[in-house]
Amino acid sequence: MGVVKIPEFRKLINFGKTSYVISLPKGWIKKNNLKKGDTVVLKRNSEGLIILPKISKKKERLEVQIKADGKSLEELRREIIANYIDGYNTIRIIGEHVGNISGRIKRNVLNKLMGIEIIEEGSKKLILKDFIDPEQMDVLELIRKADIMVRELFIDVKDFFKKPKVSIDNLYARDDEINRITYFVSRIIKYKLEISDSEFSPMQFLIIWQIMSDIERIGDEVKRLGKYLKKLESEGEIKMRIKSIYSEVEKLYLDVMRALFLKNRKLALKLAPKKTTLITKLKKLSEKAHQVLWAQNIIEKMKNIVLLTNNIGRMVSHLILTNEQ
Template identity: 30%
Template sequence: MKEKAYIRSLQKTGKSTFIVSLPREWVLSSGLEKGEKVLLELLDDGSIRIKPYTIKEKPQLTERTVALEVKQEETWGIERLLIAYYEAGYNTIVIRQKPYLSEELRNEVRRVLLRLSGLEIVEESSDQLILQVIIDESQIPIKRTLERMENIVRSMVLDLKKGIARKNTKILESIIERDNELDKFYFFLGRQAVVAIKGRRSALNMGLEETVLVLPYKTYGKCLEEMGDTLVSVTRYILSRSDKLDINRLLEIFNYLEKSFEWAVKAFKEDSEEAVKAVSNLYTSFFLSFEQQIYEPDAMILSASRFLSLCIDVLEAHVEKQALVRS
């Protein structure tokens, strides 16, 4: 059949629905009648393919499988491998160990799975484990993943202040445990980023108008993850020196962290120039207030400086996002 091209005007009905007419010749040749359904496929190049819909029509999911042969002495490396393949977008991971799976390997795999959303053991035998991702990451907005990470970091900062003020070690210890949850969402974000880059349709489902926007969102997520790591380091330092700390000084430092964090989040999410200036001012104010201690081996000041630098990195991600939106 000779290819033909048609030009149609886009019409709008209601507040948010757009419609376009189909060529009569195509409708008749496809045997379609009024009320019948057609299938619209959003292609990776941004175009749309239209064809008659049948009940058998289902979106085809790309199955990516990798097999790992683990030697008895290599159990220690399974964590990084699982995280790497998970973030790379693999749907099925097969783990084999001869002559049989050691109990150490089984336990290590189960421990790692606690940090990887949606990856589950679906089949198990004496020498093999089959892991499969049972959630569709493309159906979860990437902003929702980031919001969860923001909430975890926010709770860590607030509980640092609360734990110090109340001298409550239980509160402080809970901050360290929370870092695993933060890592879990960061790994999931990495997987979402890979899936978005590989398919425009998936990117749209995740709320990205342009696939390239995944880059500043991934950068932002990395900043949040590193903020969590920094807060864990601060917490461990406090727990190890709880009887030698200046509470008022610590609370002053944490106030800087809290305010900088909230303004940085506002800058990235709302494109607020006021927030950008606020973060910059707090950053400068902190270094002026603690200028003497910065050049001394003070773990608290160094960690706080790292956290504030990450807030500045968030501003850079904000600028990158703005540039991509406007281009």
């Protein structure tokens, strides 16, 4: 049987007109190397108040080594990105033929990672270093940047309803930037979860990560929608109907993101029924357009965007609620 921990009780002591104090267990003070004058962190949650020792020093940033021999570029890509997200400050890639693939690593991997630079390059090694201090990063501001990219994607795709002036390459470039921000947000959240004085609770960070993940997926769907729209072989009623619903889908996304940045839970809840309305419209359009080439692909992408946007709305509501508790 495990050891049963007996809860400790402390009496509240009146301290001035607006505060109360409690004494902290001496064993806990010693265990966390605290002394008189040190700061502790108070975190509220749904069950009460948590007291944590404040970590004033920066979390140690580590170095990792990746052996490239016998690995494909895709395997190296996954390993580099995984270590980047995991918070490694320096990534050393070594192998007999690293010099032969360094160009492809730069194009296919490093261009997708924010803050990473090459500090040393040779025939048998490639050393990467991150120069961004994660403590200075605001995850909500990064989400705002990703949101701007998605908004630009929505605008670019509108151009495909007429003779497009925007190329498909523009859509892919914006989507790549959203992916870069997503990897970076994952890295920052992991770092901040490991220090006790972060601005958000673990639950709030989980919600923020889910919002970022959904924004990234919306970017993917809008990009693919544009690709199918360019191929659409219809200039009549079906195309006009697609355009009309597309505008409604875009507006729903913009309104949900406005609820996030304004921290407006009422607005997020008010927008929830729009999912059912739009899904119904898309279902009816699908029945009408079943013989129009590429129309079903476009409708499916709009449906996915609606579902992902609705999920962001739910996450916004949860995030604001946990912040109020």
